[in-house]
Amino acid sequence: MRNLKKEESKKIRIYGAGGHSQVIREVLENNGYEVTHTFDDKPSGRHYASKNVASGARENIDEFPHQGPPVIIAVGVNSQRAEIANFLKSDFETAIHESTTIAPTARIGEGTVVFAGAIIQPNTVIGKHVIINTAASIDHDNIIGDYAHISPKAALCGHVEVGEGSHVGVGAVVIPKIKIGKWCTIGAGTVVLKDVPDYSTVVGNPGKVIKTKNNNGEGENPNRSFNLTFIGSGISSSFTILHFLDSIDQYQTTRKIHIGIIDKYKEFYSGIPYGSRSGFSVHLITSLKNFLPEPERSKFITWLNNNKNWLLDELKKDGGILAVDWIDKHSEKIKNNEWEHLFIPRRFFGWYIGEKVKNKLDEFKIKGLIEVDYINTEVVDIEKVEDKYKLLLNNKNSIVSEKVILSIGSLPVNPLWKKETLIKEDNLLFINNPYKPELKTVLKTIDNFIVHNKLEKKLNVLIVGANASGLELLYKLNDIEEIKTKINKFTILSTQGLLPDAVIDEEGRKKYTPFNLQALATESNITAKDIAEAAFKDLDYADEIELGPASTVDIISSAFGVLLDTLTQEELKKFACIYGNEIGRRQRCAGFHYSKTVDTLKVDNRFNHIAGRFHTIHKTSTEEYTLEYLDTETGENKINEQPIHIVINCIGSTNLEKKETPELLRNLMQKGYCKPNDSKIGFEVNDSLEASKNLHIMGPLLAGNVFEGKAVWHVEHCGRIIWLSQVLSQKIKEYFFKNKELKKRPI
DSSP: OOOOOTTOOEEEEEEOOSHHHHHHHHHHHHTTEEEEEEEESSGGGSOTTOOSOEEOSSSOTTTSOOSSSOEEEOOOOHHHHHHHHHHOOSOBOOEEOTTOEEOTTOEEOTTOEEOTTOEEOTTOEEOTTOEEOTTOEEOTTOEEOTTOEEOTTOEEOTTOEEOTTOEEOTTOEEOTTOEEOTTOEEOTTOEEOSOBOTTEEEETTTTEEEEEOOTTOOOOOOOEEEEEEEEOOSHHHHHHHHHHHHHHTTEEOSOOEEEEEEESSSOOOOOSTTGGGGOSSOBOSSOHHHHSOTTHHHHHHHHHHHHHHHHHHHHHHHOOHHHHHHHHHTHHHHHTTOOTTOOOBHHHHHHHHHHHHHHHHHHHHHTTSEEEEEEESOEEEEEEETTEEEEEETTSOEEEEEEEEEOOOSOOBOOSSSSOSEEEETTEEEESOTTSSOHHHHHHHHHHHHHHOOOSSOEEEEEEOOSHHHHHHHHHHHHSHHHHTTEEEEEEEESSSOOOBOOOOHHHHHHOOOHHHHHHTTOSSOOHHHHHHHHHHHHHHHHHTTOOHHHHHHHHHHHHHHHHTTSOHHHHHHIIIIIHHHHHHTSOBOOHHHHHHHHHHHHTTOEEEEEEEEEEEEEOTTSOEEEEEEETTTOOEEEEEEEESEEEEOSOBOOTTSTTSOHHHHHHHHHTSOOBOTTSSSBOOOTTOEEETTEEEOSGGGTTEEETTEEESOOOSHHHHHHHHHHHHHHHHHHHOOGGGOEEOOO
């Protein structure tokens, strides 16, 4: 064990950038250390005071700088601290506050931290990477196992043994000669009078075992009751939470809202489609300026400026040759913090919004206004019980909630061929969902299929769909050199046979006028169909003069947007349900990085685009497969003779009439709690965004509705999500806090 005096100076590194690391940093610096580097496996979760955090070793252990100054693992979660200690190949140091009292005969293991006011009496042995927190008292002859945590003001009497990884809560008391097993949890204020078995949770005075897990961490959770429950934690829930908390921030109240947040994926508040399952190196389909409106855009850009080092680090780690090319191409703009016109990796925004929500929730928990529980499972059914909802979970448990926000994102992918997510046959790999379980795993599966395929030639890939997912898959297959070099030809099959446009023709844009839409401005009693037909004619004209959607999308959208204000409520509803998405499908745009991939493949004669709809695939006499498709121009079924070996389904989501609809939504429709509208992808809701009383819809399932005189047909645009989340958050505030309960905070 080393312990330097203030006048000495020695370099040290910190692994972990949360609030716990701030305490450790202060102890180290007070003891004369210079902290040279801060690492974190998830830099977005860092404490707000941590700057320029570098990525940790978890994802790329071989490239991590193991050698160098010693390390303190500043991670509060015991299991994570143990895992990090086992894969780091570094020296470790202790951090001991100058105000501690430690007997000369006590022994303290490497990596352990001892905070202000702690007392450690004679003959006590403290293991490795232990946390002895503020004012904890550990009497004589104790044995504290590796990776344990003794919380502030906990008191352990003589001859107590605490097992590996166990957590003794704030103010807990353990009487003499008690043995606490490994990986136990002793609740705050608990008085432990009996030995505690491994993997147990003990609470109360006297302490009682309320749960014992097996060594896989499994255990029963009692049913819980909430005031407000979010089903799904993506961008729609994230902004609703932020706006709701902001709406009550200026008030003071004695009421505390208990919030439950349920997500079937382990990642909460990802803020982007598919969360981390889409990887770190896929990009926004629009520029940042078009993706995120003000004032949120400026806040995000400030965050990007403060975090770009580790963000680019993660991009390089996850991406390949195209990711490096993107960084090189935009290095000057990134250096100068010019982000607005970049098609940035969308994961950047995911980290930002996740950090923002978690910080806001922590702030309001400290204020005593909310309590939050995270539940990592799937809701399979909802039952109305008197004036509340009972949510049935797929782990056989249930919770009860006064108000429910259904915000599960887009409907699942519609399978093309067979029903399995992944189908492997000789000379064929058919992927129905490239994001299940995650894109990184699917790409490894593709690479493995290519390497072990018995055909003595390069393979062909068919991507069905030319939407954002289709472009992402094409981009990623060419980003990974090991895959790209082993593929002969890439084919995209899409209804129109056109890729989203990337290049703005400034001169052509100046000359273009949507004459058909403008002509409707002088007409009376126009219909939604009239607007759609005029828009299609103007888009056809743009195609004739070879002016793509990137050049016309703003012009046409503005032209029909003005006309929508003249429609009756009934016609506006038709536009929201039927025509909005039809026009949108012809206005798809993409970034230059995606179109450049296609251009490169075309030059090499390795790209083909077919206008048609997938019908099936056929096995040939050579034991390979060919595509049968419906030609959208002739209406005839055709066979593409070129063999295909890898098929990736990117055609988009199913609808509420198909059997692929999730079990929860089927149950809600069957019970009449939710009713689909004519869009077939959204539910009917009232002005409070309720499908039934206190059952609110948020996100893509709001498609086909009209709010505040505005038609909503696509709720994956960030601007629409922010607006609708503000509408919903206001309704939540009005429900929970009547005017008489809300008083302005004193200034």
